[in-house]
Amino acid sequence: MGKKENSLAVINVVGLTPALLGKHTPHLNSLIEEGFLAELEGSFPAVTSTAQATMLTGSYPDQHGIVANGWYFRDLAEVMFWRQANQLVSGEKIWQAARQQQDNFSCAQLFWWYNMYADVDFSVTPRPIYPADGRKIPGLYSSPDGFHEQLEIKLGSFPFFQFWGPAAGLESSEWIASSAREVFDSQHPNLMLVYLPHLDYNLQRLGPDDPAIWKDVQQIDDVAGKLIEHLRVQGADVMVVSEYGIEQVHGHVHINRILREAGYLAVRETLGWELLDYGASRAFAVADHQVAHVYIKDAKDRAAVAKLLRSTPGIEVVLDDKTKAQWHVDHHRSGELIAVAEPGHWFTYYYWLDENKAPDFARTVDIHRKPGYDPLELFVDPDIASPKAKIAWRLLQKKLGFRMLMDVIPLKPELVKGTHGRKVTGIHGPLLISNRRDLVTDSLAMPDVKAFMMKQFV
Numbered sequence: 001m002g003k004k005e006n007s008l009a010v011i012n013v014v015g016l017t018p019a020l021l022g023k024h025t026p027h028l029n030s031l032i033e034e035g036f037l038a039e040l041e042g043s044f045p046a047v048t049s050t051a052q053a054t055m056l057t058g059s060y061p062d063q064h065g066i067v068a069n070g071w072y073f074r075d076l077a078e079v080m081f082w083r084q085a086n087q088l089v090s091g092e093k094i095w096q097a098a099r100q101q102q103d104n105f106s107c108a109q110l111f112w113w114y115n116m117y118a119d120v121d122f123s124v125t126p127r128p129i130y131p132a133d134g135r136k137i138p139g140l141y142s143s144p145d146g147f148h149e150q151l152e153i154k155l156g157s158f159p160f161f162q163f164w165g166p167a168a169g170l171e172s173s174e175w176i177a178s179s180a181r182e183v184f185d186s187q188h189p190n191l192m193l194v195y196l197p198h199l200d201y202n203l204q205r206l207g208p209d210d211p212a213i214w215k216d217v218q219q220i221d222d223v224a225g226k227l228i229e230h231l232r233v234q235g236a237d238v239m240v241v242s243e244y245g246i247e248q249v250h251g252h253v254h255i256n257r258i259l260r261e262a263g264y265l266a267v268r269e270t271l272g273w274e275l276l277d278y279g280a281s282r283a284f285a286v287a288d289h290q291v292a293h294v295y296i297k298d299a300k301d302r303a304a305v306a307k308l309l310r311s312t313p314g315i316e317v318v319l320d321d322k323t324k325a326q327w328h329v330d331h332h333r334s335g336e337l338i339a340v341a342e343p344g345h346w347f348t349y350y351y352w353l354d355e356n357k358a359p360d361f362a363r364t365v366d367i368h369r370k371p372g373y374d375p376l377e378l379f380v381d382p383d384i385a386s387p388k389a390k391i392a393w394r395l396l397q398k399k400l401g402f403r404m405l406m407d408v409i410p411l412k413p414e415l416v417k418g419t420h421g422r423k424v425t426g427i428h429g430p431l432l433i434s435n436r437r438d439l440v441t442d443s444l445a446m447p448d449v450k451a452f453m454m455k456q457f458v
Contacts, residue, residue, distance in 0.1 A: 006102065007236040008456040009184065009192045012112065013224055014048070015199035015420075016242040018427040020208075024218040027225020028433060031238060035435040041445045042244055042430045044327050044423040045291040047373075049082075049113050051243035051430070051446065056112075056193075057091035058450030060328030064091045066114070067334045068288040069373055072295045077279035079286050079371040084125060084141075086118035094450050095120055095191060098457045102190065105457070108183050111176050111195035116141055122187055124148050124179065126163060151179050163197070165365045166380045166408065170219050173198040177227045184231060190457065192236075196224060203246040204375050207417030208428075232435065237456055240433040241449060246418040247428065250344035253314035255285040255292050256351035256372075262308055264301065265351060274357040276371050285339065287347035287372035290421030293335030294318075302336055309339050316342040316422075346419035349374060355411060363407040374409075375419070381410035 018039060021028060043054040043061070045068055053066035061067045066089055070081030086093075095107035096119070108122035109115050115125035120143075127141035138160030142148035152158060155178050163172040173196040180194045198220045206213055228238050256276070259265040264283035267274040276284060278295075283305050285292040294309070296302050302320070309318045317323075319338040324330040329338060341347060349372025352358050361369040365377045380387045387408060432444055432452070439455055 006457050007184075007188070007190055007192075007231075007234075008239065008453065009180070009194060009227075009231050009236050010239045010241060010453065011180075011194045011196060011224055011227065012052070012241050012243065013199060013220060014195070014197045014243055015203045015246050016220075016240070016431060017245040017429060018431055019245070020199075020217050024214050025221040027221050027228060028240065030225075031228055031240065031433050031435055035433065035437045036440040038432045038434075038441050039426060039443045040241070040430040040432050040449070041425050041443065042423055043446045044329060045288065045421045046244035046423055046430075047288055047291070047421055048243055052113050053089050054446045055241065055449040056093050057089065058094075058447045059091050060447060061334075062325070062328045062331045064089050065331055065333055067329055067331050068286065068291060068293060070286060070288065071293055071333045072278065072286055072335070074295075079276075079278060080368070081370070081373065082113075082367050084114060084116040084127070086114045086116060089114050093118070094453050097450070097454060098191060101454070102457045105191075106187070106189045107191040107193070108187060108189040109193045110180055110183065111197075112193045113195075117143075121189065122147060122183060124151065126158075126160065128160070151182060154182060155179060164367070165377055168197075168201045168378060170198050170216075170223070173220060173223050177223050180227055181230050184234070184236070191453070194227070196220060198223070200246075201378060204416060204418040205378050207248040208246055209248045210417065238435050239453070240431075242430040244420045244430055245424050245428040246420045247422075247424065248344060249346060249417050249419050251314055251342075252413040252416070253312065253341060253345055253347050254350050255287060255294075255309070255312075255315075255339060255347050256349060257353060258308065258312055259283050259285060259294075259305070260351055260353065264305065267351065269357075271360075272357075273359045274352050275359055276351050278371075284351070285347065285349075285372075286335065287349045288421060289373055289375075289419050290341040290346050292339040292341075292347045292372075294337040294339055296336040299336075306337055309337065314342050314345040316340050340422060341419075343422065344419075346375075346413075346416065346421070348372070348413050350411070350413075358411060360407070362411060363409045365409060375416045376410055376413065379410050379412075379415050380408050381412070382415075383410070384408060 057064045107120040124142045129137040129139045140148040159171040266277040266280040283296045
């Protein structure tokens, strides 16, 4: 099978900004020299799920519906983060539009979000296995059935614990890049979407001002560079995009504690710890980096809650119905109010007032139970005298069949040094790099990325 015409690979290098390009990025620099670099006017909120949906549909959150990485499902009275069904994303996706322009068009989507049940030809995405005995086993989901097993036979098992958690690092991006080479060589898709998360980890742990971050920049440039060279040799066009820029952290806001102390947030005690009681709360926040959707049960409370939050240090602006529409986030999934942090600040999901009442999942990597995004999952608690010994003991307990809790995650928000979510443009915002000099542009709004990709297939 020969390579199809009009092949395009879109490589999402998370956290990459024009400010990070330079002597540590020779491979990306070469792609710019061949083509061009454009600044992207990022989406709001500037978070993974929203940015990806915006690029792939060419629309804003008020249309595609991905208002954050997670939100309150009012009909279920539950907060859910990191759902995976592609049906949650409204609107025409890039591969659907391209099929109208080109016969026999094929698309491979590798680790971009909302990948399950997408009507693409090839997909691979993380999907742990949850047996009835409470274990969580690393795993992938793919289409067609058995596709990821074929990749793991060639490449080894996907390094799941290097994709997220305290051990998150370069290995997961290397595996994804290797899988992209395999998929392109064997399936020859017209469009291949590839997600490389490596920069995101230490930019949150260390912040962009830490000199140590340049090692990570060089590492991801090398991984992306090898993939770019492989694709260009075979005649494929290449785009590099990013979702957002990460800014240095100076403070944090416990927005749910503020709501609780004011009498709006309800909890229920279970087995000695406290759980946020969404349905019983007059108001609570779903925190996602620098953005928090605030859900308010009674419209009579909106003005008072807005006044409370607007007077809270660390909060820059509170969006209401009028301003949500102006910011393109006026969607039924959004909170009645949306709080945006001041520069250098982020929102915790913490709602307990006594640390001894924190739920058991708070000190674990648990992206689905927490009612908000938790960047502390990238850290091991520094108060643990011998973390390796504790982790080894927990793993031994698991191997012996005992119930165990991998409770090594700190409750110390001051450890976080990088954050995102606010709309940031310019050299510290997202970017687009393309080898297609004939399509040169200085800047693009993020919804325009879809139309830009479409130029490859007309």
